[in-house]
Amino acid sequence: MRHHIRRHLERLRKMERRRYHHLIHKLHKKHHISRKTLFYVKEYGPHTNVPRTIIRESVKILLLASIVSSVGGFALESIKNTFLTLTPFIILLPLLNNMIGSYGTIFSSKISTMLHEGKLKYTLMRSRDLRELFLTILLTAVITSIVGTSLSLSIAFLAGSFLDHALILKIFLVSLVDVVLLVGILFFVSLFGGLYFYKKNEDPNNFLIPITTSIADFGNMMILAFLIIYFF
Amino acid sequence: MGFFGKNFKEILTSEMVSLLGGLFVGTVLAVYADKLLLIPGMLLLLPGFLEMRGNISGSLASRLSSGLFLDVIKINRPSRRIVSGNLLASFFLAIVASLALGVIGFIFNYFVSGIFYPRIIFLPLIAGIIANAVEIVLTFSATFYFFRKGYDPNNIMGPFITTTGDISSILSLLIAIVII
Numbered sequence: 001m002r003h004h005i006r007r008h009l010e011r012l013r014k015m016e017r018r019r020y021h022h023l024i025h026k027l028h029k030k031h032h033i034s035r036k037t038l039f040y041v042k043e044y045g046p047h048t049n050v051p052r053t054i055i056r057e058s059v060k061i062l063l064l065a066s067i068v069s070s071v072g073g074f075a076l077e078s079i080k081n082t083f084l085t086l087t088p089f090i091i092l093l094p095l096l097n098n099m100i101g102s103y104g105t106i107f108s109s110k111i112s113t114m115l116h117e118g119k120l121k122y123t124l125m126r127s128r129d130l131r132e133l134f135l136t137i138l139l140t141a142v143i144t145s146i147v148g149t150s151l152s153l154s155i156a157f158l159a160g161s162f163l164d165h166a167l168i169l170k171i172f173l174v175s176l177v178d179v180v181l182l183v184g185i186l187f188f189v190s191l192f193g194g195l196y197f198y199k200k201n202e203d204p205n206n207f208l209i210p211i212t213t214s215i216a217d218f219g220n221m222m223i224l225a226f227l228i229i230y231f232f
Numbered sequence: 233m234g235f236f237g238k239n240f241k242e243i244l245t246s247e248m249v250s251l252l253g254g255l256f257v258g259t260v261l262a263v264y265a266d267k268l269l270l271i272p273g274m275l276l277l278l279p280g281f282l283e284m285r286g287n288i289s290g291s292l293a294s295r296l297s298s299g300l301f302l303d304v305i306k307i308n309r310p311s312r313r314i315v316s317g318n319l320l321a322s323f324f325l326a327i328v329a330s331l332a333l334g335v336i337g338f339i340f341n342y343f344v345s346g347i348f349y350p351r352i353i354f355l356p357l358i359a360g361i362i363a364n365a366v367e368i369v370l371t372f373s374a375t376f377y378f379f380r381k382g383y384d385p386n387n388i389m390g391p392f393i394t395t396t397g398d399i400s401s402i403l404s405l406l407i408a409i410v411i412i
Contacts, residue, residue, distance in 0.1 A: 050317025054295070055324055062287055062329050069280030070336045077275040077340070084269060090262040095254030097279055098394055099247060101286070105390070106243060136240050144247045148255065155259055213287075217279050 061210045068214040072221030079225050082232055087161040088171050089228065091152040093221075096175065099144055100182045100220050103137050104212030107190035112204040115194050134187050138180070145179040146172070174227040182219050186212050246391040253395030257282065257402045267409055271355070272347045273337035280333050281356050281405070284326065285363060285397030289371040292322045293389035296375045300385070307380055315372075322368050330360025351412050359408035363400045370396055 076083055076093075083089060110133050114120050119129055149172050157163055190212055194204040261268060261278075268274055295318055299305035305314055334353035341347040374392060378385045 050314055051321035051324065054318065054321035058291065058321075058325055059328060062284075062325055063332050065283065065287055066280045066329050066332050067336065069283055070276050070333065070340070073276035073279050074340065074344075077273065080269070080275055083275070084265060087262050087265075090265060090269070091255065091258030093279075094257040094261065094282055094398060095251060097282065098250050098254040098398065101283070102247065102250060102390065102394065136243065140240065140244050140247060143244065144251055147248070148251050151251075151255055152258060155255070156262065159262065213283070217283055221279060 065210060065214050065217075069217045072218035075222045075225035079228055082228060083225075086171075086228070086232065087156040087159065088149070088152045088163075089174075089224070091155055092149060092171075092175060093224070095148045095152065096145075096178065096220055096224070097217055099141070099148065100179065100186070100216040101213045103141055103183055104186045104190070104216040105209055106137060107133070107186050108194070108208035108212045109205060111190045111194045112198075112208060115198045115204060120195070130191070134183075137187070138183050141179045141183045142176065145175050149175040170231045174224070174231055177227060178220060178223050181223055182216060185219060186216060189215055242387075249391040250394040253398035257398040260402045260406070264406060268405065271352065271409075272345060272349050273341045273352050276340050277333040277337040277352070277356055280336075281330070281359070282398060282401050284329050284333075284360070285367050285401055286394055288322050288326050288329070288364065289367050289393045289397060290390065292318055292368065293371050293375050293385060293393060296372065297379070297385040297389070300375070300379045307376065310376075319368060319372065323364060326360050326364035326368070327357070330356045333360075354412055355405070355408050358411055359401070359404040362407055363397075363404035366400045366404070367393070367397055370400075 111120075111130075114127075114129055114133075120127055153163060153168060153171065190208055193208055193211060197204040197207050268278075296305065296315075299314060300307060305311055331353070334356045337352040337356070338350060341349050341352060371389070371393060375385045375389060378388050
């Protein structure tokens with residue numbers, strides 16, 4: 001049996017990448033091999049120029065991500081003078097970018113899986129899994145934000161920055177508002193974006209992750225810039 | 233599942249690990265603020281530059297992991313065509329993205345701030361080449377290492393790349409500043 005499947009996979013691998021073959025459908029139905037597996041086997045078969053395929057498929061989204069990040073950076077660049085006087089925020093910026101980006105990735109992949117498993121078909125607002133996912137990420141985000149801000153403030157203090165109670169409070173507030181707002185935005189974007197792509201018979205995984213990580217980066221810098229202008 | 237179940241613990245642990253990488257970068261940025269952040273347009277390209285490592289090496293790790301799990305890439309005798317193709321593509325993408333960031337920074341400086349500063353093009357380019365030379369090799373070795381040890385690289389490589397990528401990016405930016 002194993003040998004039989006291996007022989008089919010070898011046949012599939014030798015096919016031209018662009019050519020659709022009924023063998024994919026047959027292997028998927030008969031042997032319950034996922035379409036993703038079959039896709040990978042065919043995608044990087046001997047008829048494929050591996051680097052060209054990867055570059056062609058990745059370059060556009062990569063350039064788009066660079067442009068979106070730069071637009072977010074533009075907001076910070078425009079308040080550079082204020083930003084540079086707030087050492088804890090300089091320490092916090094990459095930390096928040098990383099953190100919020102990974103929450104976007106978690107939302108995207110988990111919601112995509114829920115959609116594939118049919119858990120969100122009719123019970124969108126009553127879905128227990130969805131509610132738990134949101135609350136789990138929100139709680140994690142609040143905890144990591146508090147830990148990250150505390151560590152940033154400690155490092156800034158040790159480096160000789162002047163910190164009074166009002167400043168510490170404002171920095172905690174800005175960090176928490178930024179994280180909570182973005183977790184909410186990312187959740188709704190992942191949910192409704194996921195539903196949209198799923199209804200179009202596309203795999204939401206392929207679209208949601210670049211979208212949410214870009215929104216996370218862009219949104220973090222825009223919200224941070226706005227909050228710094230407002231509070232400082 | 234429950235709020236404090238397996239998912240919560242896994243997410244919190246991996247976030248705490250990547251938090252350390254972010255903290256390291258932030259501290260280096262604060263220490264070298266006069267050298268790094270005072271460069272015109274630096275804040276514009278920095279987030280994209282830091283994110284690039286995740287985008288490129290993250291996808292590389294994910295493709296390699298899929299190949300390893302599907303047995304398309306053999307752990308003891310990896311297909312040279314697929315592996316070298318992946319490495320070559322990742323490196324090329326890194327150069328393109330770094331160059332794009334440099335050009336965006338230059339355009340912003342010239343048209344918005346009225347500053348003619350062509351070095352901003354070479355800064356992310358040189359730093360991108362250095363950082364990716366380190367990160368791509370590291371990602372490749374780590375993916376194979378974790379897989380050989382019986383771990384699922386998909387669960388580990390995310391925080392691993394974020395943390396090591398942040399460190400290699402910021403150090404390579406400092407090296408690039410010294411070179412330029």
